[in-house]
Every structure is written in C-alpha cells, then in structure tokens.
Amino acid sequence: MLSRVILFTSACLLGGAVVAATPQVHEYPLDNGMKLLVKVDRRAPVVVSQVWYKVGSSYELDGHTGISHVLEHMMFKGTQKHGMGEFSRIIAENGGRENAFTSRDYTAYFQSLENNRLPIAFELEADRMRNLKLDTTEFAKEVKVVMEERRLRTEDDAQALTYEQFNAVAYLNSPYRTPIIGWMNDLENLQAADLQQWYQQWYAPNNAVLVVAGDVDPQAVLKLARKHFGGLTTSKIEASKPRREIEQRGLRRLVVKAPAEVPYLMMGYKVPALITAKDDWEPYALEVLAGILDGGDSARFTRELVRGQQIATTAGAGYDLYDRQESLLMLDGSPAKGHDIAALETALRAQIALLRDQPVSVAELERVKAQVLADHVYQEDSVFYQAMRIGTLESVGLGWQRLDEYLPRVQAVTAEQVQKVARKYLLDDRLTIAVLEPQPMDAGAQARAAAAAQGVGHGH
C-alpha cells in the first residue's frame, strides 16, 4: 500500500497559511491486475465509485471510429444476470446518480451513492466488466441514439464541426485526429460483432482502475473490491501501437463552411503533454502560459483583446498536460463588431509573438500561481472531481502520484521558462488554423448561394 500526503509550504502571494490538508490516496493492487485507489473525504456520508478502462477513441483504428463510445452506451443494456435497464433501475432506487463518459484516452463509469450503498455499485460494475450481453436488436437502436447525439453535439453546432475538422487537419497520423463520437459513416457501418470484439479486447480487470472517493474506510473498500472484482478473469491486453504524430512541416489552414451567424477562429500549436515531454518542466510552463493568456478576467486575452483593443468578443486558450499523446495549445475566439477573422488572427498571433519576445511580468506570473494555488483548495469541494483526477492520471499511464507534483511544479515555473516554451513550440511551423465561414442560415438563401456559386443563378 502506498500512501502519500502532500505538504506544501508555498509561495508567492499566498503564503503557507493556505495549506489544504490533501487527504491521502490509498493504492491497492488486486491479484488479477486491477488497481484500486481510495481517497477518503469525510465531509458528507457519500461515496463516488468510478471504473476506468484504458481505452478510448485514441485506441481506435480507421473505419471503427466511435466504437469505444458506442460500447459505453451498450454497457447499460444488461448482462445475463441483470436484464435490460436493470442496472440503471437499481442505482436509481438506491438514490444514486450514475453515468459514464468516453474520452480520447479512457472510458469511465461512475455511481454516486450514500456511502453504505457502495456494495450495490461494485456488484453491478463487476458483473458488466465481463458479462455484458451485446444484443443485436438493442445495438441497432442504441447506435441510432448515438447518431442523434452526434447530430446534437456536432452536426448542428458550427463550432463543434469546426473543431472536429480542425483536429483531422492538425493531426496527420496521431489517433487524436478522429472524433470521440466517431465519423457518421463509421457509425452507420458499425456492427454488434465489432463491439463484441472491442469489449473482449479491452474490458478486463487488468485493464481497469477502480477509484473510490468519499466517506469510506479504505480497508473495508479493499475487502469489498476483492469480493466483487477479485474473482474476475484477466484478458491478455496487447499494448496498442504508439502512433506518435509525425513532425509538422509548415503551417496548415482549413476553412469550414456551415450555416452560422458568427465567424469563429481556432488555432493550435503542437506541444508536448506531460507523458510525451522530454523535459518535464515544459508542460508546467505551458500550463502557466495558458494561464497568462486566459487564466481569468485579468489575463491577457480579456484585458488586451476583449476589453483593450476590442478585437475579440470572446477569446480563449486551453491546454491539457494530461493528454496521452502529443497535445495542442489551443486558442479560439470570435471577432468583435467591426473586425474580421483576419484581424483576430493577427491579434492572437501578436499575443503569441509577445510571449516569445518578452518574459511575462512578475505580477502576471504571481496572479496565475495564486489562482492555481487557490483552485487546488477549491477542487477539494467536489468528491467527484477528486476521483476524476486520480482516474485520469492513472488511465493515461502517468500514475496518480503525479497529481502531487502539480502544485509545486507550477509554483516553480519562471518567466524565463514560459518564454522558452513559447520560443520552442509556439511557431508557425507547428500551427494549424481553422476558420468557420458562416453560411446563410435560411434554406432559401443557401440554395441561392449554392446556385450562384455554380454560376447557374436565378433571376430575382
């Protein structure tokens, strides 16, 4: 059993008085290779149970995109022991909340319950880990639900559509190029047999992590986990191919046309994630850099672009250092009135140039660190989020222990390091730019525009 306690005596504007006593994580390996991680939080008599599988859209091969997410839907359709809908019914009747989520790097299932009802969640999760019934009739209906989900989230959302196509251009061979929900054509051709194979390939205790957080006794949870999950048989898990993105050679641009009212710009620079970085301070410097640009209302994008120059009506920056593959520092925004996309792009790139040319100010750096430090306390307010972070780091292969270093490593980032990563990674040759070009919203106007584009032209 490992157990660690963070003790930090930090730093900056916020002094040592802010030390949140981060509760320890208890780690227990089960004999069949499953890992149990328990974090105790006794503020309320509740428990969150999450089962994480190391599989997501970045494990999928062409022609099978979206299969991890469809399988996630099918996981609620019953086993030999528990029929259709029974899983959800039992959790509901126990006052529980449940759901699941699929990302590029993992698929996770969770229940929130009163703490004395944890055995119910374990029994059901253990059962569907190995005994899922993949009925073809149920599959045929559920894949339609997923297609509706795709229409809702992507087809009918111009910015989401832009993001999807942006990824497919920014990445050439990385599995991050395909959408989590899958291409529609792949969904249309998916078979129940494909899911069966995918399930057998990845759903096994030796490819799963069980995270429990809340008002529980770790030893009792271990005993319970052994009882329900300990007897499950393992599978031979073949490591997936690395599929590391090839080096980008020059700026890439794309245009996405869709019915919309507001133009939208999306930019991404290839940057390392914590797991791919050769120098492991770099991701923390990138994290701080993203905070300098968009960490609150005092950060540069809002101060300079939204309020100062008033070129952007919105502008954002984002980076996830816990990705499993090479990642992107993403920028996005929409132009303010009187400005076009070109002006917004120029302004965003000028902000990037500034990061390369000049070290960030001490005051800015301190503000970012103050927010990170405070957020570290605020995050403890959500039991679910605590479990979520542990599960994420385990699933991508970093290990939960790396959570402990986040705060000290961010606090240690210097202005010089921020400038260094800007100079190394925020370069045109690593950049992809997507522009959403709004098309007329009303059908008549669309038809006329299409006709005009073909030179047919109706006389009006």
Add this chain to the structure above:
Amino acid sequence: MGINPQAFIRYALTLLALIASASAQAMAPIQHWQTSNGARVYFAPAPELPMVDIQLVFNAGSARDGDRPGLAQLTHTLLDKGADGLSANQIAEQLEGVGARLGGDSLRDMATLNLRSLSDVKYLQPAVAVFAKLVAQPDFNADDLNRERERMLIGLQYAQQQPEAVSEKAFYAALYGAHPYASPPEGTVESLKSLDRAAVQDFHKRYYVARNAVVAIVGAVDRATAEKLAETATAGLAAGEAAPTLPAVADFTAAREQRIEHPSTQTHVLIGQPGIRRDDADYFTLYVGNYVLGGGGLVSRLSEEIREKRGLSYSVYSYFMPMAERGPFQLGLQTRNDQAAEALKVLRETLSRYVAEGPTAAELDAAKKNITGGQALRVDSNRKILEYLAVIGFYQLPLDYLDTFNGKVEAVTLEQVRDAFKRRVQPERMLTLLVGGQ
C-alpha cells in the same frame, strides 16, 4: 463559445434547478439573520476546507426588464467592469491576485453574484472589499457599456445559430405572451441598442438594494465572521425596497403549434404549458410525479418510450421549473428531421397516458426511493449547500425545508399524483414548438 469539451457524457444531465430533498446529516442547521440595512442572510458553517462561498441574490432578473429586454442582464454584466473608480482590469487583478473567483448569473427571477475565496482573512478581506464595491458602486462607464452591449449583440447572433437557444427563446415568448417571463433575458437587438447609462443606473438603483437582496454564506468561518462578511458585502447598498410581486401567469387556453425553420439536421421538439410557483401547494406531488414521467434520467417513461424502445433521441425529459410565478412545465427532445412527427406523437401519447392513468404503485415507490435515498448527495459540497441557501432565501422557503423534504416526498400518494396531474396538466391545450428543417 470557447474550447470544445473533449468528453462525451452518455446522456445529458438534467440542467434544471429542481430543488429536491436533502438531509441535514451532512450540513449544520441553517442560520438566518438580517444585515443592518435589511438584507436577509442565510449561513451554513462548513469548517472542513479553508474556503468561503458568498452568494448575493437580487430580485433583479429579466422579469424586471419592463419594455426594455436585456436591461437586467446588461446591468449585471457591467457590475465588474468598473466600480468606485477601479477599472475592470483592476477589479479582476485584485480578486485574482488573492485567488478569488467571481461568478454570477442573470436569469428571469434573479440576478446572482458569487464570490469564492480562501477563508484566511488576508485573502478573504481584500476579496470581499472589492466584491462589495462592484455590487454597490458600479461606475457604468460609457466605454464599458458600449463594448458589453456589442458583445451581447453578438451573443444574440450566436444564439440564432444554435437550435436549442432558438427553441428555448421561442418557447418562453409563446408560452408567456404579455407576462414578463416572455421577455428574453439576453435582450433583443432593438432594445439593446436603445439602452443607455441612465437606464442601467436606474435599474441598479432600484433593484440592487438591501431589502431586495439575499446573502448566502457557506464556508470555514464562524457566526461572528459570517455576520461581518454579510455586513461588508452589502455595506454600500441602500436599504431600498423589495421588488413588487410579479403579475400572475395566465393559463394557456388553447393548443397552439409553432414551427421555426432552422438549417439543422435535427428538429428540436418542445411542448408545455405554465407550470407551478415555487410555493405551490402541489409542488411535492408534481415533483415526485414528474420523476416517473421524465425527470428520472434513463429510468423515466419518456426515456423508455423515446430512447430505449425507439432510438429516437439522445435526450428526452420533462420538468416543472418552479419560479416566483408559474414557471414552465416543459417536455423536450431532439431528433432527425424526418422523425420529428413520429417522436412528437410518441411524446404526446406518453404524456396523455400518464396524465390519464398516473404512475403505477411500483413506479411511485421507485421515485420516492430515488428522491429520498439520494438525500446525502444533494448537500455533499459547499457549492451545492450554497445553492440551497440561495433558493431557500430567495423564495422564502422555511429554514427546515431540507429537513422536512423527505417526509413530504414520502407522504405523496398515488391518488394525489393522479389528481394533481389531471388538474395541472392539460395535454390537449399545450404549446408545441418545432425548430428544425424539413
């Protein structure tokens, strides 16, 4: 707008602030008092984490816009864009420099402002000082007003491209007619263009006053500190007067169907009618009854008929949104355009059958088990407790609301649910709204 989320959740979590049950097991009893200028304060100590949440709630939502849609929201947006001579940048720098987070919302009934801060006095004190300034002494500079107005105008354009936003706006407009709830909180182009500094100042002067405010506090402070916090946060407010009661919502007297063309692959289907007030005598009965119909996520009748049996929609739901006056009873789904008629038919049939027959004994039992069995989950974080305090304060619910909730849920009978749905839900005279393509 902003960077897209990268995870897909299996079904849409219900968005609605349908306050439900909770035990007092996880939280201390609610303490209540008034500030010296008359704001009502609700406090729950939570000593475990070194942080404090403060929420101010004003009866200053868009229901107070009158003939100037967007006024409440523009006023709310401008609060932190300049106050007592501090610029928007200075306000943000001072708050973020001590790790504080400012948030808020401007809805139909209420305008809220949240401050989350570390509880150590050396961070909390400066954060609350700035918070108090922006609440009571906003400058409403012309430059800021013009800029935020333009941003709201682009926000309106953006909403036009989202079928969900289009349908929600049209739903309220059609359902509420001449009632203030019809007015879109985000405003209209014409109205936003006409708003000036005087309008915003007047709105602030009238509604951002102590007797029109509720203060909710949760966190690692004692009663004495909480009292000081409440005093400081509201210190600059005039006593003023509470906002007058809103007019009653008229019944929707005849079925009406409205179609709005949208270049989307799905049709968004909404049906509904005016529902219940927050203090409605049928509240618990309808809340429990609606769980069975379409409030219980994947285990509801609507989910079973629309999603599980037919694969017609990813999300399907029904809810009563209790408001100061009668908020909507709404049922909704989204489906491929060519399936809209079929989905609407199943939606209506499921509703009609439920209103006619009511739940089965087993369904009612399952609903009660879920609602009462989830009591601890509803107050398992400071954030959730804060939201309860704000709602209890704003709608003046009894202080033991959370303690008595489960008992009231348990007491609901089959006959009461059948009776309440028959009296309160009329499937034959509802608004039907379809937004999508052919």
